[in-house]
Amino acid sequence: MKIDDLLNHTSEWLKGTGPNSDIVISSRIRLARNLSGIPFPHRANKAQSQGVLSAVKEAVGKVDALKKAAVLEMQDMDNVDKLLLVERHLMSYEHAKVTDSKAVVVDPDEVVSIMINEEDHLRIQVMQSGFNLFETFNIVNKLDDALSEHLDFAFLSDLGYLTACPTNTGTGMRGSVMLHLPALVMTRQINRILAAITKLSFTTRGLYGEGTEASGNFFQISNQMALGHPEEEIMNNINGLIRQIIEQEEQGRQALIAQARSMLEDKIHRSLGTLESAHIITSQETIDLLSMLRLGCDLGIIKDITRRTINELFILTQPAHLQKIKNKKLTPQERDAERAQIVRDKLKSR
Amino acid sequence: MLCDLCGKNQATVHLTEIVDEQMTELHLCEECARQKSVQMEQQFGLADLLAGLAELGGKTAEEKEVSDKIKCPSCGLTYDDFKKIGRLGCSECYTSFKKYLLPLLKKIHGSARHLGKIPRVKAAAINSAPGASELEELRHKLQVAIGREEFEEAAFIRDQIKEMEKRGKNK
Numbered sequence A: 001m002k003i004d005d006l007l008n009h010t011s012e013w014l015k016g017t018g019p020n021s022d023i024v025i026s027s028r029i030r031l032a033r034n035l036s037g038i039p040f041p042h043r044a045n046k047a048q049s050q051g052v053l054s055a056v057k058e059a060v061g062k063v064d065a066l067k068k069a070a071v072l073e074m075q076d077m078d079n080v081d082k083l084l085l086v087e088r089h090l091m092s093y094e095h096a097k098v099t100d101s102k103a104v105v106v107d108p109d110e111v112v113s114i115m116i117n118e119e120d121h122l123r124i125q126v127m128q129s130g131f132n133l134f135e136t137f138n139i140v141n142k143l144d145d146a147l148s149e150h151l152d153f154a155f156l157s158d159l160g161y162l163t164a165c166p167t168n169t170g171t172g173m174r175g176s177v178m179l180h181l182p183a184l185v186m187t188r189q190i191n192r193i194l195a196a197i198t199k200l201s202f203t204t205r206g207l208y209g210e211g212t213e214a215s216g217n218f219f220q221i222s223n224q225m226a227l228g229h230p231e232e233e234i235m236n237n238i239n240g241l242i243r244q245i246i247e248q249e250e251q252g253r254q255a256l257i258a259q260a261r262s263m264l265e266d267k268i269h270r271s272l273g274t275l276e277s278a279h280i281i282t283s284q285e286t287i288d289l290l291s292m293l294r295l296g297c298d299l300g301i302i303k304d305i306t307r308r309t310i311n312e313l314f315i316l317t318q319p320a321h322l323q324k325i326k327n328k329k330l331t332p333q334e335r336d337a338e339r340a341q342i343v344r345d346k347l348k349s350r
Numbered sequence B: 001m002l003c004d005l006c007g008k009n010q011a012t013v014h015l016t017e018i019v020d021e022q023m024t025e026l027h028l029c030e031e032c033a034r035q036k037s038v039q040m041e042q043q044f045g046l047a048d049l050l051a052g053l054a055e056l057g058g059k060t061a062e063e064k065e066v067s068d069k070i071k072c073p074s075c076g077l078t079y080d081d082f083k084k085i086g087r088l089g090c091s092e093c094y095t096s097f098k099k100y101l102l103p104l105l106k107k108i109h110g111s112a113r114h115l116g117k118i119p120r121v122k123a124a125a126i127n128s129a130p131g132a133s134e135l136e137e138l139r140h141k142l143q144v145a146i147g148r149e150e151f152e153e154a155a156f157i158r159d160q161i162k163e164m165e166k167r168g169k170n171k
Helices: A003-007 A046-062 A079-087 A093-097 A133-148 A182-186 A190-199 A231-277 A283-298 A307-316 A319-326 A332-348 B030-057 B061-069 B079-085 B098-109 B120-126 B132-147 B151-170
Strands: A024-033 A070-073 A103-106 A112-116 A122-129 A173-180 A202-205 A218-223 B013-019 B022-028
Touching: A003 A079, A003 A319, A024 A133, A046 A070, A046 A103, A046 A112, A046 B132, A046 B151, A079 A093, A079 A319, A112 A133, A122 A133, A133 A173, A133 A231, A133 B120, A173 A231, A173 A283, A182 A190, A182 A231, A182 A283, A190 A202, A190 A218, A190 A231, A218 A231, A231 A283, A231 A332, A283 A307, A283 A332, A307 A319, A307 A332, A319 A332, B022 B030, B061 B079, B132 B151
Parallel strands: none
Antiparallel strands: A024 A122, A024 A173, A070 A103, A103 A112, A112 A122, A173 A218, A202 A218, B013 B022
C-alpha cells in the first residue's frame, strides 16, 4: 500500500454508516502500550528507539490481522504525506513532528493504525464509522492480545499497563466518540452539556485531538479515567453518556424543525449556495458550511447529496489532501481557491 | 507588515520565541495571536496540572527535597524531572517513585488499583502454564538487552525465541 492509494479510498470512519451515523461520525479506541525494560520514547536513545521499532515491526509481521498492513516510517515521508495521515486521523500531529525511529502501521481499510514511538512505544488505534464502541473494542482487544504474544508489555499487576504519562496508566485505554452536534450549538445548550461532561471525568476536544478547538459543531468526547475500572465498565460509561447526548441533540433538532423550520432551511440552503458558488474558501468556512449541509442531509431537507459525499468533502478539502490531489505545494491562498473548486466540482457532479 | 501565520491581516502582535537557544520573531494578526495563545495555554495546561498534582509527593519542605532527589536507577530520571515534564522515563520509574506516584494516580483516576485487562501471556504465566512462561521470560530478556544496548546478547536471545517458537509450532 502506498500513501497515494489512500486518496482514492474512503476511510472507514468517513463512510457515514453504522449506528446513529446521523449524529455520531466515528468511534475510536486506542491502547497505550510499552515494551518492558526499554525507556519510554522521550527518554530512549537512538539505538533503543531503533530496537523498539524493529521489535514492533517484527511482531506486526507475525499477526494475521495485520498481514496486509503497511509500515510507514516517518523518515521516508515528506511533510505533506505525514500531514495527510494526520488529516485522515491515522496518526497524531505530534507524531509527524519528529522523524527519528518513528513509524505508523496502517491497514488498507484504515480501521487499524499503530503509532510506533509516539508518546508510548505503541499506540494501537481502531476506528469505526458511527456509534460502534463495543465492536471497536473487540477489534482492538484482539489485536492487543495478538501483539502481546510477541512483545512483553510493561505491566504491574497492581497498576496495570505502564505508560509515559500517568493519565494513561492502568488500562492505557482511551475511547473517543466524534459527534456532530449542530442543534445543541444553535440552541445554545452545548456549553451546559460540555460543562457537565467535564464534571463526569470526560474530556472534549476538537476534530484533530489534543490541543485543538472544537469547530464546525464537531466534538470529540473521551474518557479521562484509565485506572481503577475494568475496560468494559469504562466503555459502558462512555456509551451511556454518548446515548444521552445523542438524545439531547435529537430533541434539539426536532425543536428546531418545529419552531424555526424556515430559519433552518434558509441557513442550510444558503450554506449549499455558498459551497456551490464560492471561488475562494478557507478550511474553517468549509467545515462550518459542510456541517450545515450535513444537518440538512440528516433532516431530509437536502435530498440529493449523500452523507458520504459530504464526509469525503470534509477530508478532501484539508490542506495536505488538496496538495496531494494537485500534486504540488500550494500557498494558503492557492489552497483556498483549489478548495472552492473541488467543492464546486463535487457538488456539480451529484 | 502582514501576519506571519495567515499572511492576510495586518500584524499587530509581535512575539519573540526562544526554542533550543534559537530566537525567532513572530508577527501576528489579532486572530492568529488569539489562536496561538489558546494553543500555548493548552500546552502549558497539562504539564502545570501534573506538576501541581505531583507536589502531593512530599508535604513538608524537607520531605519534598528528599522526594525530588529520588532517582530511577534504570533510566536516571529524578522525581523532580518528572514534576517538570509530566512524563515518566521508563516502566521501572513506577517502582522507583511508587510511594509518591500512588497518591498522584489516585488524584487523576480516583483509584490507584488496576482492575482491567491482564496481558494474556502474563495471565497464562500466573496460571503457571509451562513453556508459555519460559518464552515470556526470553522476550522480557530480549527487551532488557535492547534497553541496555547489548545487541549481541539481543541477537542471541532472538535466535533462542525463534527456535522455541519453531518447536512450539511443530508440536
